[in-house]
Amino acid sequence: MGDFYTDRMITVPLSALEVAMVQAGAGAADTLRDTTEFARRLEDLGYLRLWYAEHHHSPAIGAFPPVVLTAHAAALTSSIRLGSG
Numbered sequence: 001m002g003d004f005y006t007d008r009m010i011t012v013p014l015s016a017l018e019v020a021m022v023q024a025g026a027g028a029a030d031t032l033r034d035t036t037e038f039a040r041r042l043e044d045l046g047y048l049r050l051w052y053a054e055h056h057h058s059p060a061i062g063a064f065p066p067v068v069l070t071a072h073a074a075a076l077t078s079s080i081r082l083g084s085g
Contacts, residue, residue: 013048019055020062020069031062032072039073042080049081 020035039050050073052066066084073082 014046015049015051016042016047017051017053018069019053020064022060022062028062028064032064032069035062035064035069036073036076039077039080039082043077047080049083052082052084054084 016038018035018038020031022031023034026034042050052069052073054066055061070082070084073080
């Protein structure tokens with residue numbers, strides 16, 4: 001048996017939202033790589049899901065359609081749930 005607190009811990013599923021932020025001086029390939037690495041890292045940390053959002057007319061956010069980011073991340077991850085909207 002565990003202690004009082006361990007026996008009563010609640011597991012909360014974690015999710016994240018990604019908008020493919022562009023780092024200063026980075027190109028499209030860099031942004032896609034960073035976004036993919038973010039998905040892999042979240043999966044390693046045990047996150048349940050990752051959602052991709054779309055934002056128009058902002059130079060700080062990559063111009064990738066969320067469905068492209070979702071498909072790319074799905075090919076390179078195995079357990080995290082992915083979506084867009």
